[in-house]
Amino acid sequence: MSLLVTGARVVATPRGRAAVAGRDQGHLEMSPGAVVRCEGADVVFVGDRGEHDRSFAPADEALDAAGGCVVPGFVDPHTHLPFAGAREDEFDRRLAGETYAEIAAAGGGIVSTVAATRRAGFDELLALTLARLDRQLLTGTTTTEAKSGYGLELETEIKQLRVLREAGRRHPVEIAATAMPGHEVPPEWRHDPDAYVELVVREIHPAIAAEGLAEGVDVFCERGVFSPDQTRRLVADAARFGWRVHLHADELCNLGGAELAAELGAASASHLLHVSDAGIAALARAGVVAVALPGVSFFLRDRFAPVRRLVDAGVAVALATDCNPGSSHTESMPAIMALGCLGAGLSTEEALTAATLNAAAALGRADRLGSIEPGKQADLVVLDAPSPKHLVYHFGVNLVRHVVKAGRVVVRDGRKLAHS
Amino acid sequence: MSLLVTGARVVATPRGRAAVAGRDQGHLEMSPGAVVRCEGADVVFVGDRGEHDRSFAPADEALDAAGGCVVPGFVDPHTHLPFAGAREDEFDRRLAGETYAEIAAAGGGIVSTVAATRRAGFDELLALTLARLDRQLLTGTTTTEAKSGYGLELETEIKQLRVLREAGRRHPVEIAATAMPGHEVPPEWRHDPDAYVELVVREIHPAIAAEGLAEGVDVFCERGVFSPDQTRRLVADAARFGWRVHLHADELCNLGGAELAAELGAASASHLLHVSDAGIAALARAGVVAVALPGVSFFLRDRFAPVRRLVDAGVAVALATDCNPGSSHTESMPAIMALGCLGAGLSTEEALTAATLNAAAALGRADRLGSIEPGKQADLVVLDAPSPKHLVYHFGVNLVRHVVKAGRVVVRDGRKLAHS
Numbered sequence: 001m002s003l004l005v006t007g008a009r010v011v012a013t014p015r016g017r018a019a020v021a022g023r024d025q026g027h028l029e030m031s032p033g034a035v036v037r038c039e040g041a042d043v044v045f046v047g048d049r050g051e052h053d054r055s056f057a058p059a060d061e062a063l064d065a066a067g068g069c070v071v072p073g074f075v076d077p078h079t080h081l082p083f084a085g086a087r088e089d090e091f092d093r094r095l096a097g098e099t100y101a102e103i104a105a106a107g108g109g110i111v112s113t114v115a116a117t118r119r120a121g122f123d124e125l126l127a128l129t130l131a132r133l134d135r136q137l138l139t140g141t142t143t144t145e146a147k148s149g150y151g152l153e154l155e156t157e158i159k160q161l162r163v164l165r166e167a168g169r170r171h172p173v174e175i176a177a178t179a180m181p182g183h184e185v186p187p188e189w190r191h192d193p194d195a196y197v198e199l200v201v202r203e204i205h206p207a208i209a210a211e212g213l214a215e216g217v218d219v220f221c222e223r224g225v226f227s228p229d230q231t232r233r234l235v236a237d238a239a240r241f242g243w244r245v246h247l248h249a250d251e252l253c254n255l256g257g258a259e260l261a262a263e264l265g266a267a268s269a270s271h272l273l274h275v276s277d278a279g280i281a282a283l284a285r286a287g288v289v290a291v292a293l294p295g296v297s298f299f300l301r302d303r304f305a306p307v308r309r310l311v312d313a314g315v316a317v318a319l320a321t322d323c324n325p326g327s328s329h330t331e332s333m334p335a336i337m338a339l340g341c342l343g344a345g346l347s348t349e350e351a352l353t354a355a356t357l358n359a360a361a362a363l364g365r366a367d368r369l370g371s372i373e374p375g376k377q378a379d380l381v382v383l384d385a386p387s388p389k390h391l392v393y394h395f396g397v398n399l400v401r402h403v404v405k406a407g408r409v410v411v412r413d414g415r416k417l418a419h420s
Numbered sequence: 421m422s423l424l425v426t427g428a429r430v431v432a433t434p435r436g437r438a439a440v441a442g443r444d445q446g447h448l449e450m451s452p453g454a455v456v457r458c459e460g461a462d463v464v465f466v467g468d469r470g471e472h473d474r475s476f477a478p479a480d481e482a483l484d485a486a487g488g489c490v491v492p493g494f495v496d497p498h499t500h501l502p503f504a505g506a507r508e509d510e511f512d513r514r515l516a517g518e519t520y521a522e523i524a525a526a527g528g529g530i531v532s533t534v535a536a537t538r539r540a541g542f543d544e545l546l547a548l549t550l551a552r553l554d555r556q557l558l559t560g561t562t563t564t565e566a567k568s569g570y571g572l573e574l575e576t577e578i579k580q581l582r583v584l585r586e587a588g589r590r591h592p593v594e595i596a597a598t599a600m601p602g603h604e605v606p607p608e609w610r611h612d613p614d615a616y617v618e619l620v621v622r623e624i625h626p627a628i629a630a631e632g633l634a635e636g637v638d639v640f641c642e643r644g645v646f647s648p649d650q651t652r653r654l655v656a657d658a659a660r661f662g663w664r665v666h667l668h669a670d671e672l673c674n675l676g677g678a679e680l681a682a683e684l685g686a687a688s689a690s691h692l693l694h695v696s697d698a699g700i701a702a703l704a705r706a707g708v709v710a711v712a713l714p715g716v717s718f719f720l721r722d723r724f725a726p727v728r729r730l731v732d733a734g735v736a737v738a739l740a741t742d743c744n745p746g747s748s749h750t751e752s753m754p755a756i757m758a759l760g761c762l763g764a765g766l767s768t769e770e771a772l773t774a775a776t777l778n779a780a781a782a783l784g785r786a787d788r789l790g791s792i793e794p795g796k797q798a799d800l801v802v803l804d805a806p807s808p809k810h811l812v813y814h815f816g817v818n819l820v821r822h823v824v825k826a827g828r829v830v831v832r833d834g835r836k837l838a839h840s
Contacts, residue, residue: 086806086810087813088807088810091768091809091812091813092767095761095762095765095768135817138817299762299815329813331817332816334816336816342719346515347512347515348511348512348515390508392511393507393511393749395749395750396559396750397558397559397755414834
């Protein structure tokens with residue numbers, strides 16, 4: 001099966017098979033008027049139409065970009081997709097000035113999502129997750145990371161990850177599943193967090209690994225959650241299973257989370273609002289992708305991660321939604337790109353690299369995803385816009401017209417196709 | 421023709437036939453499980469299904485809200501819709517730290533939009549405007565204000581307003597057209613702004629009035645643009661034609677714009693980033709609607725209007741996109757509501773009133789639009805969300821499922837209907 005994308009005003013993409021760090025992150029390859037040829041799941045040609053026609057037979061299928069621009073499918077490298085329950089009331093209480101601590105003391109906060117997710121049946125959680133994947137796909141995301149971590153007990157952690165496995169079978173969005181029993185100390189273990197850590201090591205991680213439900217591990221290293229030593233214990237355990245390492249680091253205060261991510265060989269460190277200069281240098285040296293989550297800063301009316309300092313120090317920056325019900329309730333990568341630029345200070349080109357190639361690198365997929373070039377998988381978004389700058393410049397409206405995943409058209413004219 | 425909207429989890433609306441000011445702005449009427457009956461263009465019943473069925477014959481048409489919530493169609497009370505040209509390059513230069521003054525000196529800024537709009541043919545400008553109206557409608561806007569002001573000469577001001585008249589005939593979104601030759605002093609009159617003001621009074625306003633192309637006037641009262649005295653001259657002239665008065669006030673500095681709006685009996689004053697306490701008191705006393713434009717603050721990385729001080733002082737606050745290519749390039753009222761809450765500090769309920777009833781009041785239409793109650797026009801939005809809080813809480817994705825304008829379904833399942 002071959003597909004030819006024609007009629008693009010421009011094909012805009014970062015290039016390479018690894019994260020792009022520092023000032024190079026703002027450099028996109030712009031191919032005005034280029035066509036994109038896909039064979040099976042992969043891109044085989046990007047370039048001039050005449051050259052294509054001399055080299056290839058007519059394609060089985062055509063997709064007309066109609067003067068729009070073509071960019072790589074977005075990769076969302078940090079989400080908490082499989083959750084139940086909403087927290088809009090708590091949200092308004094925060095807008096009115098209540099603190100997270102006050103809300104948590106009244107039974108709100110993450111504990112309420114844990115309770116709702118534990119209660120939810122498999123089918124309910126699957127339906128909620130599929131609906132979120134639809135919203136991701138319609139806003140241009142073709143690959144997403146998704147974490148457990150609202151179970152904090154064996155049964156529910158497994159349920160969340162089985163939901164992700166089933167969702168990945170049914171939905172065109174590719175899912176990278178991450179085990180995160182280290183998201184929070186559950187209420188029943190608050191008296192003895194170390195005992196919970198040992199429970200994770202003894203039972204939860206091995207059960208997840210036994211079913212092959214995860215390819216990565218994530219831990220929330222934070223004061224009052226998991227200490228650096230507890231984080232080391234959980235990550236060292238995950239090494240038994242070959243899991244890629246991610247950390248929630250330096251979000252609420254500086255615990256040296258970035259330095260720890262570098263020490264542990266993490267693929268990515270997220271949040272980083274309070275990262276130090278030493279932490280930034282450690283990320284740059286170790287090649288850890290810094291995942292900025294500007295939706296959280298917007299949602300919590302907090303500061304933004306220092307993305308300019310990170311880029312200027314030679315760190316590869318990615319962007320993610322952190323989609324979750326308590327601190328960033330959105331599936332839209334274009335919304336996050338707008339916040340990454342207008343809130344945090346990236347350029348639109350840096351934001352596009354952050355939402356594609358660097359995000360793929362955070363998931364260990366930069367060899368296959370995140371850019372439009374021969375040999376990579378054909379994950380493409382056709383925008384109803386003359387340039388990728390409009391993803392940020394024309395904010396608040398959905399410019400995604402068509403989406404191609406692995407060489408197959410899965411969204412056409414803003415609609416998910418039935419076979420998808 | 422009758423229409424019955426069923427299946428709503430809740431119908432949520434402000435109430436009344438005038439702007440709601442102060443703390444009352446945050447009070448919505450919530451009718452769980454209510455149906456909405458429309459006859460012709462109007463709402464005739466909101467309430468219990470059983471009561472409806474006892475009082476009315478079966479409706480000609482049904483619309484199933486499917487567990488979503490029903491809110492009034494959004495009213496966008498401040499836009500510059502009919503423009504040509506984009507300014508995304510300038511946008512990235514600002515992100516990189518260049519000032520507006522530097523960009524304007526290099527031929528950018530409003531002057532570049534004026535040049536592009538003067539060059540654009542009628543059909544081109546109409547097509548651009550219709551595309552923007554589509555994006556408004558798909559994000560839930562059923563009525564929009566739209567200004568001239570990128571002509572700054574007779575021919576182009578008339579062209580912009582004729583485009584709006586024609587667009588209003590073709591498109592379901594209702595348009596309130598505003599004459600704004602007082603948007604800027606055009607380059608060719610920079611040597612003598614008073615002479616430009618006299619040209620507007622002598623030729624441009626009368627020509628607009630002669631064709632009945634506007635129902636309001638707006639002036640940008642600002643240092644380096646139009647002084648308070650020049651603004652008085654333009655507004656006094658507009659009184660000849662019975663035009664409603666709007667002002668761009670206290671945006672870049674405090675010139676007493678809010679006080680002037682009160683003095684001139686304006687229906688609305690927009691921007692207000694630098695409004696003084698005296699100006700706020702004047703707005704409250706005179707019943708001028710304060711139109712906050714948080715998209716501009718976001719886009720320009722500037723402060724937000726002091727919406728909390730305005731609400732607390734008893735001013736009625738509305739929200740608008742200010743859709744324009746230089747300082748807020750979006751058509752989405754939900755995006756603006758999110759910024760009005762998470763940026764500026766409104767509650768979600770206040771933001772909904774600001775985007776409906778108070779916005780209608782800013783356009784002199786609160787007697788007919790802006791709330792869901794018997795006797796008002798049936799302009800409705802069905803959201804794919806359990807409560808209106810999700811308009812802000814679930815930001816960045818389009819939750820608008822169906823739209824009804826004047827009793828007619830014009831958007832179904834996120835698609836504009838062909839007859840519209």
